[in-house]
Amino acid sequence: QGYYWSEEExxxxxxxxxxxxxxxxxxxEQFAYVASHDLQEPLRKIQTFxxxxxxxxxxxxxxxxxxxxxNQSSVRMKQLIQDMLNFSRISNSEDAFEETDLNIxxxxxxxxxxxLLREKxxxxxxxxxxxxxxxxxxxxxxxANIINNSLKYTIEKPVIDIxxxxxxxxxxxxxxKLNPDTTYYQIEFTDNGIGFDxxxxxxxxxxxxxxxxxQSYSGTGIGLALCKKIVENHEGLIFAKGEPDKGATFTIILxxx
Numbered sequence: 399q400g401y402y403w404s405e406e407e408x409x410x411x412x413x414x415x416x417x418x419x420x421x422x423x424x425x426x427e428q429f430a431y432v433a434s435h436d437l438q439e440p441l442r443k444i445q446t447f448x449x450x451x452x453x454x455x456x457x458x459x460x461x462x463x464x465x466x467x468x469n470q471s472s473v474r475m476k477q478l479i480q481d482m483l484n485f486s487r488i489s490n491s492e493d494a495f496e497e498t499d500l501n502i503x504x505x506x507x508x509x510x511x512x513x514l515l516r517e518k519x520x521x522x523x524x525x526x527x528x529x530x531x532x533x534x535x536x537x538x539x540x541x542a543n544i545i546n547n548s549l550k551y552t553i554e555k556p557v558i559d560i561x562x563x564x565x566x567x568x569x570x571x572x573x574x575k576l577n578p579d580t581t582y583y584q585i586e587f588t589d590n591g592i593g594f595d596x597x598x599x600x601x602x603x604x605x606x607x608x609x610x611x612x613q614s615y616s617g618t619g620i621g622l623a624l625c626k627k628i629v630e631n632h633e634g635l636i637f638a639k640g641e642p643d644k645g646a647t648f649t650i651i652l653x654x655x
Contacts, residue, residue, distance in 0.1 A: 435621070436478055436542060439510040440471040446513060447471075474510060498534045500527035500585075504560075507542050511549070518549055524560035528583055531655045536628045543621035544648050548589035559588045565651065573635060573651070581654040582634070588647040593640040602638060
């Protein structure tokens with residue numbers, strides 16, 4: 399005698415399959431973004447220093463320096479690719495969460511952005527950051543997109559000030575989406591860039607929404623949308639405030655564990 403699925407069981411199975419498909423699509427989108435954005439800075443450094451190496455073969459000191467830069471970027475690219483592969487092998491995203499030192503995340507990104515920081519004469523001021531439970535690849539993308547945003551949308555020499563604090567219970571209570579029994583860190587990125595009109599503080603996190611013309615600034619507009627997805631995946635919050643020509647502040651709230 400055969401077994402027949404009830405309508406409730408069928409709907410439950412369909413919902414589960416649909417949820418898994420949506421997650422797979424999100425993962426694919428993220429991998430594509432890593433390939434097209436996160437790997438670009440290390441690759442750019444390899445290309446630049448390879449060219450400089452060829453132009454200074456007779457200078458032993460410089461060739462040694464450029465070789466070290468090339469090796470450093472190669473190791474970083476290998477690490478990013480390995481992180482992507484490791485993440486792709488994990489079927490349950492809960493298993494991807496691990497103790498993540500945000501100082502290491504930031505230090506790696508400063509190395510990645512070395513050329514851009516030098517070209518823009520930019521400065522990043524930051525405190526000692528905490529270790530939280532998170533997905534390293536995603537948290538790296540989160541920080542990278544916000545830093546890149548601040549470096550891109552600027553006229554003068556960029557200065558990015560990063561601050562970090564533990565939210566008090568009364569502060570957590572101000573955000574209905576947060577769990578009142580959880581400890582949260584609030585990390586803020588404040589820049590001196592071109593800012594934006596406060597009325598667009600929600601719109602900038604929508605996919606493909608750009609507030610500044612393509613003629614003036616490059617990019618697809620997907621970066622901040624991805625930031626929002628990453629923060630939501632970590633059960634946190636992200637929001638921004640800014641004023642035209644007065645810079646912007648991006649606030650990230652993430653659970654400690």
